[in-house]
Structures are given as structure tokens and as C-alpha cells.
Amino acid sequence: MKFLAKIASDMNKPDGLTFITREQMPQMILTLPIRKVPGVGKQAMARMTELNIQTLGDIQRFGLSLLTRKFGKFGHRLFELSRGIDNDPVRTETTRKSISNEDYPGKGHFRCRCGPKDSVVSGRPGGTGIETETADK
Numbered sequence: 001m002k003f004l005a006k007i008a009s010d011m012n013k014p015d016g017l018t019f020i021t022r023e024q025m026p027q028m029i030l031t032l033p034i035r036k037v038p039g040v041g042k043q044a045m046a047r048m049t050e051l052n053i054q055t056l057g058d059i060q061r062f063g064l065s066l067l068t069r070k071f072g073k074f075g076h077r078l079f080e081l082s083r084g085i086d087n088d089p090v091r092t093e094t095t096r097k098s099i100s101n102e103d104y105p106g107k108g109h110f111r112c113r114c115g116p117k118d119s120v121v122s123g124r125p126g127g128t129g130i131e132t133e134t135a136d137k
Contacts, residue, residue: 001086006038030057056082
């Protein structure tokens with residue numbers, strides 16, 4: 001379940017690792033604070049409060065038609081998530097999302113490409129050239 005993987009990745013930051021077993025998933029869904037569900041923002045939270053929804057498990061009290069009336073397409077997603085249905089695939093392959101260029105006075109230039117293969121390229125003023133380091137992720 002991608003949404004639980006996303007929630008688990010936010011737990012115990014920055015160094016922690018969280019495992020959620022299949023056996024733990026039903027209890028996790030029942031007790032998960034609704035504000036932690038990806039996509040629940042201020043407006044949705046206001047409607048949740050009106051309906052006395054505090055956990056994802058509370059969503060199970062409501063039918064699909066009411067949830068879609070109150071939350072639109074997101075209501076359908078909430079209905080499914082509260083019942084352990086998540087058809088979004090977990091992707092392990094990523095593409096580079098950013099390139100960073102930084103100048104450090106007296107120390108040189110730093111460039112980082114973030115993605116599946118991180119490259120660090122640095123040049124130092126007055127140095128002999130460019131050092132390159134690539135790490136597969």
C-alpha cells in the first residue's frame with residue numbers, strides 16, 4: 001500500500017526506519033490520525049471535524065455516496081484507503097528532479113545532480129582540475 005509506505009517513510013525521521021507488516025496494517029489504518037493521510041489539507045480537515053472524523057478508521061462509518069458528496073473524488077479515495085484498498089504502485093525507480101549549483105568563496109564550486117545516480121562535481125580555484133564522484137543509489 002503506497003500510502004502506508006509514504007506515512008511510514010515520515011515516521012522516525014531523520015534516521016529511523018519503520019516497518020509495517022501485513023498483520024499491522026488493519027490496526028494502523030483504524031488508528032491513523034486523519035491529518036496524516038496524504039491529501040488531507042485545511043479544507044478537508046474542516047469537513048472531517050464537522051463529521052467527527054479523527055482517524056482513517058472513522059471513515060468506515062460513512063458510505064461512498066456521502067464521502068463523494070462531501071469530498072469529491074477524494075471521498076472515493078478515502079473510502080478505499082479506510083478499507084485497505086490502494087492500487088497506486090510503489091515506484092522504486094526515480095529520475096533526477098534537481099540540479100544544484102553553489103559557489104563557496106575561496107573553496108570552489110559545487111554541483112549536485114539528484115536522482116538515481118548522484119554526481120558530485122567540484123572545482124577549486126587555483127586547483128589542478130575537477131574532481132568527480134558518482135555513487136549509484
